[in-house]
Amino acid sequence: MGQTIASLLADLRSRFDASQVAQPETDARLLVCELMGISLTDLILGGERIVDDGDAKRILAAAHRRCLGEPVHRILGHRWFYGIDLHLSPATLEPRPDTETLVEAALPLAKKVVGKKPICNILDLGTGSGAIALAILAEIQDAVAIVSDISGDALDAAQQNAQMNGLQDRISICRSNWFEAIDGSFDLIVSNPPYIRSADIAALSREVKEHDPLLALDGGADGLDAYRAIAEGAGRHLADGGSVLLETGFDQHEDVIEIFRGASFSCLSRMKDLGGNDRVLVFCRTA
Ligand SMILES: C[S@@+](CC[C@H](N)C(=O)[O-])C[C@H]1O[C@@H](n2cnc3c(N)ncnc32)[C@H](O)[C@@H]1O
Structure with missing residues (x-):
């Protein structure tokens, strides 16, 4: 069985902490929300939802880039201003x-x-x-x-x-x-x-x-x-x-x-x- 949203978030946070990412919680949430196409409310209320394998793979690949120092909005390719x-x-x-x-x-x-x-x-x-x-x-x-x-x-x-x-x-x-x-x-x-x-x-x-x-x-x-x-x-x-x-x-x-x-x-x-x-x-x- 795949990972839940909550366990994937926890995984990202600990990877980001280890790589000294400045805002581990914010960046983890942003990547999961955008790459799964869900809102922050869905993320918070749907912690037990299973992440499908394709999404999990894309999110972990993005997290790897973030750990290497690429800014989160560069990874996502856009930013609100x-x-x-x-x-x-x-x-x-x-x-x-x-x-x-x-x-x-x-x-x-x-x-x-x-x-x-x-x-x-x-x-x-x-x-x-x-x-x-x-x-x-x-x-x-x-x-x-x-x-x-x-x-x-x-x-x-x-x-x-x-x-x-x-x-x-x-x-x-x-x-x-x-x-x-x-x-x-x-x-x-x-x-x-x-x-x-x-x-x-x-x-x-x-x-x-x-x-x-x-x-x-x-x-x-x-x-x-x-x-x-x-x-x-x-x-x-x-x-x-x-x-x-x-x-x-x-x-x-x-x-x-x-x-x-x-x-x-x-x-x-x-x-x-x-x-x-x-x-x-x-x-x-x-x-
Ligand atoms: C700090 S960025 C600002 C970009 C954007 N205005 C913003 O606020 O996000 C400075 C911009 O000035 C441009 N720039 C640098 N030297 C320049 C020059 N001699 N003449 C015109 N633009 C220049 C750069 O290419 C860059 O896009």
Whole structure:
């Protein structure tokens, strides 16, 4: 006779504990629910149900990959972000819950724009999976976005994600090194650029350094290269009354504010993520 759900879960938890997986319970539940196609309620109430052999084999193979350091959402191939489902590609960063703070900051600003103009124009620089722009478009009907990245493969993933979420008619794709190939002006310029100091990359967890692309992580010697490039170009592409919203590393707010001050921007607000770390800055042109 096969294993029950409860004994399979216990097996996964002990494998994950032994491999020092950070969230053994959460990851075990996620794998079992998704790979059996059941809800969390079914999982909790149906512990005595027998798992069929095919499902058990697939779940154990996935658990093996998790023990080797592959993040659980990479194994599943997708991740939810601010209410939209995103396919993950090796060319894109896995979108993080911290980045939802940027979406939270952008929504009231986008709503204010559509209160005054027919359409809110958004530029998402370094879009990766398309997470930020697509989450905003899903909430704001009268918004359109240019999603831009230096990686063509990331842009293919963003396009696929736009289609998966029925948003393909409101995005345009532009391959660009920051502003180099960008035309036009925007009400909101949003970006979660690479911001890890090059020397710190080796010390990141293997989940990050072996599975997120280096292009999405490496912010140069002091981690601030992308902010300098964005500050340099933003003035030419911001519509009157527009805002620039940036995700930063937890210890970078003062440096990024200084860079933007030097490019004639003032900091309108600063936000912390759910963990209480500095995470998002909002800028407007200095009057
Ligand atoms: C930290 S990831 C953010 C991805 C996505 N916006 C998110 O929040 O999940 C940074 C992104 O910037 C892109 N990028 C790196 N260098 C770039 C450059 N010079 N110009 C444009 N995009 C770049 C990377 O390919 C990557 O997709």
